[in-house]
Amino acid sequence: MKKSTPFSHIKFSCCTLLCCLVAFPTSNANEVKNKLQASIDRDAEESIEIAQTIWDLAELGYQEFESSKLLQQKAKEAGFTVETAVADIPTAFVASYGSGQPIIGILGEFDALPGLSQKVSQHREAHIKGGAGHACGHNLFAAGSWAAAKAIKEQIANGTLSGTIRFYGTPAEEGGAGKVYMARSGVFDDVDVMLHWHPAGFNDASPRSTNANKGAKFRFHGIPAHAALSPEKGRSALDAVEAMNFMANLMREHVPESSRIHYVITQGGEAPNVVPEFAEVFYYIRHPDFKTVQELFDRLVLTAQAAAMGTETKMDFEVINGSYNILPNTTLSQITYNNLVEVGGVTYNADEQKFAEELYTTLYKPDAKLGSQEQIRPFVPSAGRASSDVGDVSWQVPTAGLTTACLIPGSYLHTWQAVAAGGSSIAHKGMLNASKVLAMTAAELMQNPDLIAAAREEWEADRGEDFKYVPLLGDRDPPLDYRK
Ligand SMILES: [Zn+2]
Ligand SMILES: [Zn+2]
Structure with missing residues (x-):
């Protein structure tokens, strides 16, 4: 300044x-x-x-x-x-x-x-x-x-x-x-x-x-297989999304008051008889304090990592948005x-x-x-x-x-x-x-x-004296195509 x-x-x-x-x-x-x-x-x-x-x-x-x-x-x-x-x-x-x-x-x-x-x-x-x-x-x-x-x-x-x-x-x-x-x-x-x-x-x-907010898309990559003939050969990306959501929902009991956690499954597979190769879930975390939002987000990443480990899938995520209170x-x-x-x-x-x-x-x-x-x-x-x-x-x-x-x-x-x-x-x-x-x-x-x-x-x-502005959305580029 x-x-x-x-x-x-x-x-x-x-x-x-x-x-x-x-x-x-x-x-x-x-x-x-x-x-x-x-x-x-x-x-x-x-x-x-x-x-x-x-x-x-x-x-x-x-x-x-x-x-x-x-x-x-x-x-x-x-x-x-x-x-x-x-x-x-x-x-x-x-x-x-x-x-x-x-x-x-x-x-x-x-x-x-x-x-x-x-x-x-x-x-x-x-x-x-x-x-x-x-x-x-x-x-x-x-x-x-x-x-x-x-x-x-x-x-x-x-x-x-x-x-x-x-x-x-x-x-x-x-x-x-x-x-x-x-x-x-x-x-x-x-x-x-x-x-x-x-x-x-x-x-x-x-x-x-207002509430601070941070949102990210968590993407899971599995192994496709015939869901009836050879399910043992597949690893479901949708299972990973469900495992992550289960852990995130358990987490709700152990978060500060006034927190908000919401998600939508944006991709969950194409057909019931195919083990889903790809699945994606889009999360928002909100709280009146931006520091708490970042802490909760870090915990959410742990649930995604754990879900990937337990389902033998691979996970990556992209921070989509983030704003301070x-x-x-x-x-x-x-x-x-x-x-x-x-x-x-x-x-x-x-x-x-x-x-x-x-x-x-x-x-x-x-x-x-x-x-x-x-x-x-x-x-x-x-x-x-x-x-x-x-x-x-x-x-x-x-x-x-x-x-x-x-x-x-x-x-x-x-x-x-x-x-x-x-x-x-x-x-x-x-x-x-x-x-x-x-x-x-x-x-x-x-x-x-x-x-x-x-x-x-x-x-x-x-x-506060120590405040230093660090955007919640990190160094990502503006998503110029997000509404295209
Ligand atoms: Zn509006
Ligand atoms: Zn408006």
Whole structure:
């Protein structure tokens, strides 16, 4: 890391240290926030168009060529310097504007999910049969983050703010761990604070961690034989998978609380009357602490080795993905939360209300009521169970995020209802709210270097003195073909 002391970000405007520890905003804070909101509203049509274009494209992880190109083109048109194909990923990019410190980054994702194509409809209706869909709202994530970066750029250009704004185009969040390869390549190293957001069915900016995650495919190689005529001549690769799974399931009793171990058998042989020559099982291990994930993974490898030994088969494995748990930052979350409260929730017009009511009837046991999209959830730190490649970023840069109500309350990501809402004006309202909160938070940080110093101090204490970033996925190359 370039900077290590919490006060290294304070701009010294006089020669005595006492005076220097008080940071003065360069302009009236509220006035700047109003300007940012006005420019996001002014550009709303263009931001929505970007979101809709990416929604239509629905490109899968590492295949987001058109989505990435569109965002890069918008950044260039707005005067950003764009570095493309970073971290050996063709669709990853970094767009920068301004100079000097602080450097504030905003993340933007744009990959879709396979098989979830859906029209903006109250019924399950594929847009393209068997096609992909933006079921995680990453079309909004990209366009909303870009709108925030562009608004900040304007205020740097007119001299109201000083520093650097970076918009990070981060591909393949859905299982491709794009940000991990970017983190490993060092593109986040000089950033002071990173901001991000995610579409959801509610508005929230509380500090929230995630589970760290490591996944691998274990492959067993046996000896094929006729299962009836000469089974004694064969050694079953499927037996090895079953033996491994049995041991892994026994292991569950002896793992720390909050661990998650899940697997699918991806290949188990072709026909019952042939002793399987090849079998493969795909495992994920999750826990709130990345160090525990690595320990559990090492134990899982032992079960695979033992299974191979006992069944006289051969085993190899490939680490497919790995991401750290998100390290929350209360200082940054508090600022983000205050701005979210100022911006407020999402109010539907009559058409949106009707659409939402009809879509709501299709939800299975919704845990939130329509109308809650207008409220902001209270500021309560929590631990999430899913995983995100934002985790690795948060251990390299103090990071905070928020969610806004782009989906129908009570609905979940990775469902057709999320795709339907994500292409509607409801989602656009939530997206523009997120843009405003991101821009206001970035501006507040740029105007108050002492807040950045406090956030970094908290972050350094939480990481611990001995922390050294080692990616859970090791030195493997980005799996650019994983969705092909
Ligand atoms: Zn997702
Ligand atoms: Zn997502």
